[in-house]
Amino acid sequence: MxxxxxxxxxxxxxxxxxxxxxxxxxxxxxxxxxxxxxxxxDGNPSELVAAEGEELWKTPRGPKNASLEKCDLGLGPGVVKGASAQLPRFFKDTGKVQDLETRLMTCMETLQGLDPKAVVNAGWLKGEKEKMAALVAYVVTESNGQKIKVDMRHPEMKKMYDLGKLAFYHRAGPMDFSCATCHGDQGKRIRMQELPDLRTQEGAAAGWGSWPAYRVSNGQFWTMQHRLNDCYRQQRTAEPIYGSDVTIALSVYLAATANGGKVMTPGIKR
Amino acid sequence: MKKISTLAVLLLALPGAWADQGDTYAEFKAMMDRSFKTTGIAPKHRMYQLDFQKECSQEKQPPKAVMDRIEAEQMKTIRYPADGKYFGDWKEGEKIAVSGRGLTWTDKTPYNNGGGCYNCHQMSHHEVSYGTIGPSLLEYGKVRGNSDDIVKYTWGKIYNAKAYNACSNMPRNGDAEILTEQQIKHLMAFLFDPNSPVNKK
Known part of the structure; x- marks a missing residue:
């Protein structure tokens, strides 16, 4: 260095x-x-987490003793390369718009027979959430360098975009903050931390395109669900439920705004 | 008492605030309702908006008439110090300005919060790690003096920034019970005291 x-x-x-x-x-x-x-x-520690995730992807688990190798992340069963660059997307089999983490929960449930609640209820980076983080690290590494390409044609995607935009500007809680309080203007900082303007293509691409990421300050790999959760924590709102619709809606809003930008996942943060 | 009255306002505001918009807004309301939960000191009802929060939740600011009305309403919430003393200890004020802690669902208590001032404002000559969402307050007292008007305005701005700018990004530190009256006095001293590093190099 x-x-x-x-x-x-x-x-x-x-x-x-x-x-x-x-x-x-x-x-x-x-x-x-x-x-x-x-x-x-140069030496992103996410590589270690991603290697763990790849191993986990291929390892039979759960009541059905199956691996995730047939998981369909949107590009067909087992296709990981480039898949997260096109998420969130509408999935016919579940009838829902899903992000990477909720889609992985679907695969864990259908292929392996694992209860998604085990992921939802686990603490960050503990138990099934730690496994989820590893899987996410693996999948997003396989989209590094691709273009963010979220398909907005389905009406459910359009609906989620509208709901996500409303959530982005929703001021609430004892500090009256919304996402836009910190991410709704150009060239601002909190302390020394530069803030992307998530209303713009450039800002959204910088933000959405570089998460999930490894955080050097605490030595942790954070998924996008983890990132959004902590944004809300710092907004002093109530806590969003893991994988809930507001997290999907915000993800659609951010990803669609970022469309065309470069995927830099896994990112590396202070 | 204050907590109860705030909650009452909030509950009364809800049906009106969330009624008369189209399907998308009804769906949005339902989505928010099922997407959040109570954790620790952060109850789920934090997601439900006060009237002015809703009016300030758009891409653009509301029309001037609405802004004026909000500001007039918020102005009524400001409580000036009962003993007429506006200034505490600037050293205590500096600690409050530096601390960005408090009111998250991982905090143990809703009390003992920081002001988080440096998150958004430049304040003193020696602290270079400051945010830029708010204006620089460097040499605040030195530049503005300490007339009754500016002292009263500054107290009000810290207590409830929305009284002066309806959709300000700045929290209502007094009105929302983020800071105590004593903490605001310390911050006032930090801003105005000639010996505070805000004013003295």
Missing amino acids: VIRQKYLVAALAVGLAGAPLLAAASDDLLEGINAYREALA
């Missing part, structure tokens, strides 16, 4: 809540953080 010590220290410090006082000027600091991210991207 070729990175100047000063920047590394500064970037790490910014990663902590209530960061101590920093001596460098803010432009230097931002430059440093970006250099730090680039350096990290």
Whole structure:
């Protein structure tokens, strides 16, 4: 890693809540953080999680003792390459718009006989949610470098887009925040963290296109459901249920806005 | 008392706020209702909107007449310090400005919250890790002086920013019981005290 010590220290410090006082000027600091991210991207620790996920994908599990190798993520049974670049999508067999995680739950239920509630009710990065994160890391790695290509022709997709947009602007809770409070303007920051403007194609592509991601500050791989959950936590709203319709609707809104952008998953974050 | 009255307003506001729109909005309401749950100190009813929250939940700001009405309503919520003292300890104020903690479902208590000021505002000469969603408040007191008007305005803005800008991004720190009166006094000192790093290099 070729990175100047000063920047590394500064970037790490910014990663902590209530960061101590920093001596460098803010432009230097931002430059440093970006250099730090680039350096990290060379050896994205997500590779380890993805390898685990690939293993899990191929391993027979559950009451039906089956693997996920026949799981249809939208491009046909067993096709993983490029699949997550085109999610969420409407699935005929379930009659629903699904994101990667809810679709994987469907496959776990139908192919392996596993109860989706075991995933929904598990704590983040624990039990079945930890397994889900590994599967997600594997699948999204197989779309890296592709174009975000979400098919918006189905009426259910259009409906979810409209609902997602309403959710994006929905101000609520003791702090009156919505997604748009932080992601509805150009060139803003929280502390030193630059915020993508998710209303625009460019911003949505930067945000949607780089999650799921490995978070260096806590050494965790976060799925998109995990990311959205923590956005709501910081908005001080109530907690969205894992895989609930609001999470799918927001995902459709973001992915559709990001359409044409580049998939950079798994991303790497501070 | 305050908690109860806020809830009452909220419950009364609901049917009106969510009634007269088309199918999409009815579906949206149903979706929000089944998508959220109570966790820890964050009850599910946080998703239900106050009237002004709903009016400020669009791509564009509401018309001026609506903004004026909201601001007049919110202005009535502001409570100025009963003892007439506006300033606490700027050192305590700085800690409150730095802390972004509180009111999430992983917080143990709804009390002892931070102000999260640095998330959005530049404030002092020595803290370079500041957000830019709100305007810079650097040298706040030095630039503006400490006339009764500016002191009162600043108190009101911290207490309920919506009284001055209906759809402001800034939370209603006093009205929504995020911060206590004493904490707001400390923040006031942080902004105005000549020895505070907001004003002194």
